[in-house]
Amino acid sequence: MDVHSDCLIDAIGVRHEPVAAPVRIVSLVPSITELLFVLKLGDQLVGRTHYCIHPPHWVAKVPSVGGTKKVRYARLQELQPTHVIVNIDENPRELAERLMADGFQVIVTHPLTPEDNVALYRLIGGIFNRAAEAESLVGRFERALAELRQVVWARRRVLYLIWHKPWMGVNRETYISRMLALVGWETLPVESDERYPKLEVNQALLDTVDLVLFSSEPYHFLPEDLETFARDYDCPLDKLRLIDGEMTSWYGSRAIQGLRYLGQLAESVSIVTDS
Numbered sequence: 041m042d043v044h045s046d047c048l049i050d051a052i053g054v055r056h057e058p059v060a061a062p063v064r065i066v067s068l069v070p071s072i073t074e075l076l077f078v079l080k081l082g083d084q085l086v087g088r089t090h091y092c093i094h095p096p097h098w099v100a101k102v103p104s105v106g107g108t109k110k111v112r113y114a115r116l117q118e119l120q121p122t123h124v125i126v127n128i129d130e131n132p133r134e135l136a137e138r139l140m141a142d143g144f145q146v147i148v149t150h151p152l153t154p155e156d157n158v159a160l161y162r163l164i165g166g167i168f169n170r171a172a173e174a175e176s177l178v179g180r181f182e183r184a185l186a187e188l189r190q191v192v193w194a195r196r197r198v199l200y201l202i203w204h205k206p207w208m209g210v211n212r213e214t215y216i217s218r219m220l221a222l223v224g225w226e227t228l229p230v231e232s233d234e235r236y237p238k239l240e241v242n243q244a245l246l247d248t249v250d251l252v253l254f255s256s257e258p259y260h261f262l263p264e265d266l267e268t269f270a271r272d273y274d275c276p277l278d279k280l281r282l283i284d285g286e287m288t289s290w291y292g293s294r295a296i297q298g299l300r301y302l303g304q305l306a307e308s309v310s311i312v313t314d315s
Contacts, residue, residue, distance in 0.1 A: 047159065047162035047163060048163060048166050049163075050147050050149065050163060051128060051148045051149050051150035054147075056145070056147060056163075056167050057167075058166055058167055058168075059122075059167060059168060059169065060169050062084060063084050063122045063123055063168060064084065064121045064122045064123070065081065065084050065085050065086065065087075065121060065122070065123050065124075065125065065168075066086060066087035066088070066105065066116055066119060066123070067085060067087070067088050067089075067092065067124075067125045068088075068089055068108055068111065068124065068125060068127070068130070068131050068135075069108070069125055069127040069130055069131070069149060070088075070089065070091045070093065070094070070108070070130075071290035071291050072149060072160075072164070072291075073085065073088045073089075073092035073094070073099060074092070074094040074099075074290070074292055074293055074294055075160075075164060075292035075293045075294075076164070077094075077095055077098055077099070078177065078292075078293040079161075079165055079170040079174065079177075079293075080170060081164075081168055081170060082098055082102075084168070085102050086102070086103065086119045086120075086121060087102065087103050087104070087105045087116060087121060088102045088103075088104060089104060089105065089106060089107055089108050090107060091107065091108055092104075094294070103119065105119070108130045108131055109130075109131070109132060111135060117142075121144060122144075122145060123144070123145045123147060123167075123168075124139050124144050124145070124146050124147070125146075125147045125149065125164075126146060126147070126148055126149070127148070127149045127150060128148065128149070128150040129150065129235070136148060147163070147164075147167065149163070151215055151291040152213070152214075152218070154185065154215070154219050154291075154295060154299070155185070156215075156291065157181055157292065157295045158178050158181060160291060160292065161174040161175075161178050162174050165177075177293060177296070184299040184300055185222075187299075187300075187303070188222050188223065188299050188300075188302070189222070191307075193222075193224030193306060193310075194224055194310060195224045196224060196225050196226070196250040196251055196309075197225075197248060197249050197250050197251075198220065198225045198226065198227055198228070198249065198250060198252070198253055199228050199239070199241075199245070199252045199253065200216060200217070200227050200253045200283075200288075201239075201252065201253065201255060201259075201261070202236060202255050202257070202258060202259060202285070203236075203258065203259045204259050204261070204265070206238045206239070207238065207240075207241050208236050208237065209229070209236070209239050210227055210235070210236055210237075211227070211229065211231070211232040211234065211235055212226075212227055213235060214235055214236070215289060215291060216289050219289075219298065219302065220253075220288065222299070223302055223306035225251070225306070228245070228248065228249060242273075243274070246275055246279075249279070251279060251280075251281060251309065252275070252279060252280045252281070253282075253283045254266060254269075254281070254282050254283065255283055255285035255288070255289075256282065256284050256285040256286070257285035257289070258285075261282060262282075263282065266282065281305075281309065284301060287301040287302060288302065
């Protein structure tokens with residue numbers, strides 16, 4: 041693959057040069073931290089956030105620089121990274137601008153659709169001399185996506201909850217919503233100015249919904265939360281489902297597993313609701 045092609049342009053239009061020498065990478069994006077290990081770059085990862093939890097054994101050996109929003113900047117500087125990877129949704133713009141002003145090579149990412157994973161693999165693989173490994177991931181991702189698209193999925197209107205007090209969901213412009221759309225699940229609200237809007241959950245809304253999905257992140261919903269919701273809103277339990285948020289919101293290498301997980305979940309819902 042030609043690493044000088046447009047695959048090395050990041051989410052804000054910056055063209056990056058491929059590097060052959062050993063690098064020092066700080067990743068401020070949990071899903072991309074995992075991707076770096078899959079691309080065999082774990083030995084060049086010198087910093088991560090405390091939300092970077094995969095792969096558990098190996099990532100625990102990498103120093104933390106704090107959270108995705110609140111980074112211990114002095115600690116990051118001490119690690120002397122050659123590259124810092126950020127994401128538009130997960131990290132503050134002011135942080136990225138400060139890193140750039142201080143002379144760090146900042147790689148900005150922003151996958152908005154599942155298909156954007158292909159460009160992400162090639163961007164990271166191309167910059168860090170892992171083009172072959174990136175193409176292997178591309179092949180695996182495209183096969184998993186093709187398998188999912190072979191099925192004619194029933195259309196369902198779903199409420200995807202990410203937070204409680206207040207209730208919060210996702211709008212249709214998010215990666216999560218577009219991931220769910222692959223199995224015919226259309227998220228509500230139909231339109232919202234906020235990517236993660238606050239929701240007024242009431243009977244009128246629930247009457248329009250086929251499924252209410254309770255994500256494991258960022259709020260970690262538990263089975264008892266479904267029972268409470270069913271009681272408080274007089275909603276049938278068989279309309280409520282827990283869903284693994286990592287499988288629907290983590291791009292990178294985990295997206296391949298996410299596609300298969302989503303297909304299995306949608307199939308299980310169809311068996312119960314369509315029987």
